[in-house]
Amino acid sequence: MKKVFQFVLACSALVLSFNTAAEPQAMQTLERMGVVAKQLNYDGIFSYQAGNKLQSIRIIHRADEQGEVERLISLNGVAREVIRTNDMVTCIYPEGKPVQENHRPLGRGFPTDFLRRLSSAEAYYQFSLGQKGRVASHHTQEIVATPIDNYRYGYSLWVDKDNDLLLQSDLLDSMGNVLETFSFSSVEMGQDIPEQSLKPEMQGNAMSWNRNEYGLSAVKVTQDQSSIWQVTWLPKGFNLVTQQNRFKARNGASIEQQVYSDGLSSVSIFFEKIRARHSHLHGGSKMGAANAFGTIMNAHFITVVGEVPARTVEKMGNSIRFNGAE
């Protein structure tokens, strides 16, 4: 009996030592992945799959002393582009007759330092090394992030073994089902990216450019630490990471955005003052792995959006209280 006990103890120690050895390695890989994502030039094609829908997207990313520029082009279905520079994102939607160009400044205050975010997330996910695999002809190592509760999703991240670029990202529900996948089918790394590759293809067309209400000068982002809104319930580990006001010039509406994150998963709450009679989401909605919950309170449209389970956005939305003057 004593020998059996010693055997079990030895096995347990072996398992423990394996876990404690694997976890730091997983963290180190993720840390390098965060750095590489911002510093590496790459040009590739990846697919985005959510449910039975599949979209192919080309991504061109350049990083230099002036910062980052990234261009995404949809390759099937409606032609659409997103160009992100350091502090601006431009979405080009040729849905109707004219092309719609949608400029908006990126928010500030969010910790872009992935390493810092990762350290915040460490308490709410178990990071471990998974399988070895192959993505887009590159050898990869899987990193599994398993959440501590069912208010957030898990991740399976496949990282290039040679240069640590993230090549595949799977979002997993509590049952391990894949909710959505981003996966490179081909990618080249480290080459020079010419300026021309980062220009929108539709720019040379004779089509008219119709700027919508989020015109370049129409949007202003301000930091405002005070809010008349209070979110009284958050999942463990979620903290307010940024809060900002966006003004839409056309109707003068002010939209407050609060972003809560545990380091990996993020949820935004939008408070938009009602300036006219419009429809608004009442209850929940879903798009891919993103869930939204909408309600109306004190003449504001309130919308909670994030890549978290529906129960999370709903519970957060229902916990919002108005603290302003009547």
Add this chain to the structure above:
Amino acid sequence: MTVNQNELLSALVDGELQGKELDDVLQLLNTNEQARRQLQRYQHTSDLLHDHSVSHHHIDLTDRVSAALDDDAAFTTSSNNTAQIIAFPKHFWKQAVSLAVAASIGALAVVGVMTQPENQLIQPPQMASVEVETTPMVVAKTGKRWTVEEQEIEERLNSYLVDHNEYAGASGVFSYARVVSYDMGQ
């Protein structure tokens, strides 16, 4: 009148009520004279703020309401004071309730409702069923479009999604993929 009741009345004028809240406030208006007076006040204020010409209703209240707004004490709980300001026909309350609910459908409906004969007015129980702004909660069905019925809501959610995506994703590599792959037209 409680604070909550006042909020409900204000929300009714703004066309923001639906479901049980709408039923509750209609019930309140049926049974509470003070609530009806408060609704009248909110409706007047809303009309002024939105430049709805009162003359279209064949009742010129502009001067009186402006004066009343200058002197808030005129809108006390005293029924005498209210009676001195405006003397409405008995069917006004049905019209007022109809007007408030119609406001959620569109400002153009306002004048039309007010000029309808009494027997053509929409009755409260019918109005309660007109929940044109409600988008029912849809059970999760994975796809590349929001599970909503109205384009206006969809566009707002897309706009929010773009703003949110700068904070989404595990590493930032695929952050805007959802935006660029959004299945708008299919």
